[in-house]
Amino acid sequence: MKQLADIVGAEHVLTDPDLKASYETDWTQRFTGSALCVVRPASTEEVAAVLRACAAEGLKVTVQGGNTGLVGGGVPAGGDVLVSLTRLSTLGTVDPASAQVTVGAGVTLAALQGIARDAGFDVGVDLAARDSATIGGLIATNAGGIRVLRYGSMRQQVVGLTAVLPDGSVFSRMAGLEKDGTGYDLMGLIAGSEGTLAIVTEARVRLVPRFRARAVALLAFSSTQAAVDVLPGLRSSLPSLAAAELFYAPGLALVRKHSGLAAPFPEEHEAYLLVECADLTDPTSLLVQAVETADGLVDARIADDAAGQRALWAYRETHTESISAEGVPVKLDVSVPVRSLPSLVERLAPTIAGVAPSARPIVFGHVNEGNLHVNVLDAGDLHEEVSDAVLRLVASLDGSISSEHGVGRAKVPWLSLSRSTVEIETMRSIKAALDPHGLLNPGVLFP
Numbered sequence: 001m002k003q004l005a006d007i008v009g010a011e012h013v014l015t016d017p018d019l020k021a022s023y024e025t026d027w028t029q030r031f032t033g034s035a036l037c038v039v040r041p042a043s044t045e046e047v048a049a050v051l052r053a054c055a056a057e058g059l060k061v062t063v064q065g066g067n068t069g070l071v072g073g074g075v076p077a078g079g080d081v082l083v084s085l086t087r088l089s090t091l092g093t094v095d096p097a098s099a100q101v102t103v104g105a106g107v108t109l110a111a112l113q114g115i116a117r118d119a120g121f122d123v124g125v126d127l128a129a130r131d132s133a134t135i136g137g138l139i140a141t142n143a144g145g146i147r148v149l150r151y152g153s154m155r156q157q158v159v160g161l162t163a164v165l166p167d168g169s170v171f172s173r174m175a176g177l178e179k180d181g182t183g184y185d186l187m188g189l190i191a192g193s194e195g196t197l198a199i200v201t202e203a204r205v206r207l208v209p210r211f212r213a214r215a216v217a218l219l220a221f222s223s224t225q226a227a228v229d230v231l232p233g234l235r236s237s238l239p240s241l242a243a244a245e246l247f248y249a250p251g252l253a254l255v256r257k258h259s260g261l262a263a264p265f266p267e268e269h270e271a272y273l274l275v276e277c278a279d280l281t282d283p284t285s286l287l288v289q290a291v292e293t294a295d296g297l298v299d300a301r302i303a304d305d306a307a308g309q310r311a312l313w314a315y316r317e318t319h320t321e322s323i324s325a326e327g328v329p330v331k332l333d334v335s336v337p338v339r340s341l342p343s344l345v346e347r348l349a350p351t352i353a354g355v356a357p358s359a360r361p362i363v364f365g366h367v368n369e370g371n372l373h374v375n376v377l378d379a380g381d382l383h384e385e386v387s388d389a390v391l392r393l394v395a396s397l398d399g400s401i402s403s404e405h406g407v408g409r410a411k412v413p414w415l416s417l418s419r420s421t422v423e424i425e426t427m428r429s430i431k432a433a434l435d436p437h438g439l440l441n442p443g444v445l446f447p
């Protein structure tokens with residue numbers, strides 16, 4: 001402890017249970033673990049020194065950013081040193097020539113969006129946890145969110161990375177080269193590695209144009225199939241399509257219960273698709289045209305002003321908080337080929353009822369990627385059984401047990417449903433090569 005205090009300053013080594021508490025339980029309140037101490041380094045050099053000190057003492061390390069992860073990956077296993085990256089908060093200056101900016105791993109997505117927008121750009125990834133989720137955490141989980149349809153996941157936004165390996169050595173490629181064909185894509189490997197291979201301390205992020213002109217529509221359907229069927233037409237007729245978010249009547253009812261929002265339509269409908277277009281010029285008329293000619297719609301609302309757009313987005317973005325306000329759900333983030341999404345949705349409720357008859361599934365997702373967030377309330381002590389049934393259903397549809405949140409600690413027992421033995425052994429070899437003593441994030445990703 002003394003050695004860690006010498007590196008980061010005594011005030012940044014927390015051992016008081018009250019001070020450690022907020023780091024030891026995750027956002028969902030489902031995962032909790034006791035840390036030996038919380039260490040808050042402020043630079044790459046301090047992170048490297050902390051890892052060297054921990055390696056010398058054989059201390060395991062849990063890595064944490066904004067602690068908004070939903071699979072328990074940033075919560076201590078028990079008795080380990082928790083390294084919090086939030087003090088790595090340096091904001092660089094946007095380089096308009098390359099449309100890139102360098103930021104510390106502890107910078108929040110909202111702060112990055114702020115400097116990007118001030119410079120006339122934007123960030124390709126966006127999600128509801130933007131005020132707390134950090135760039136390091138977004139990279140470590142290869143976060144997705146609401147703009148994947150247009151810009152891809154976080155891995156696609158990273159053009160430079162500095163990371164500290166478990167032995168304290170530093171890997172840094174910060175030139176921001178858009179083309180670099182010299183061997184293995186190590187930055188791509190660290191993205192999505194969930195803190196099991198290295199600690200990200202700094203990133204150079206590719207920015208996207210800032211489109212101020214927006215139009216948002218909420219579309220109502222009588223089935224998931226109808227909502228999925230409308231997507232190809234929207235994609236081809238709306239080059240400015242930036243988001244397509246799916247939710248259902250039970251989720252909307254929960255959102256309205258907790259937010260007090262008015263009903264969006266006079267009648268309740270089975271499925272809802274929230275679509276957003278963003279462009280240099282007002283995309284409203286194109287969106288109206290696309291909505292008018294779309295098949296299978298039963299109702300629609302379009303908002304062309306900022307307040308109306310915020311109101312429509314609130315129906316989708318307050319799902320996670322509204323679900324958590326009801327209790328601790330079983331949280332599963334899965335994806336299937338888009339053509340299988342209707343089948344997944346149809347089979348979910350009976351599958352869940354088969355193992356937990358009084359459970360309440362609330363689902364929503366990012367339709368373009370076949371990504372469904374399955375939240376199951378009132379599962380009692382049947383969390384494992386519900387997870388097992390849902391993840392096996394997903395695997396039977398050629399899906400992934402983790403679409404964008406990662407495996408963390410939550411889904412470790414089911415990794416083999418999505419990855420073959422050869423793939424898992426290859427991943428283990430990579431882990432063993434970079435972290436031979438298993439110091440970083442023990443219990444995350446691998447059993």
Ligand SMILES: Cc1cc2nc3c(=O)[nH]c(=O)nc-3n(C[C@H](O)[C@H](O)[C@H](O)COP(=O)(O)OP(=O)(O)OC[C@H]3O[C@@H](n4cnc5c(N)ncnc54)[C@H](O)[C@@H]3O)c2cc1C
Binds near residue numbers: 064
């Ligand atoms: C309301 C809400 C909405 C959300 N919506 C989405 C969504 O739409 N899409 C989506 O993908 N996710 C979503 N999430 C999940 C979460 O925001 C993301 O997983 C995010 O990337 C986590 O960032 P963080 O800084 O909070 O990381 P943490 O929760 O602190 O950590 C997450 C993982 O990354 C590792 N890690 C953190 N920082 C580093 C680092 N610097 N170096 C190495 N490893 C690190 C941790 O060890 C852990 O395994 C949502 C969460 C909430 C609460």
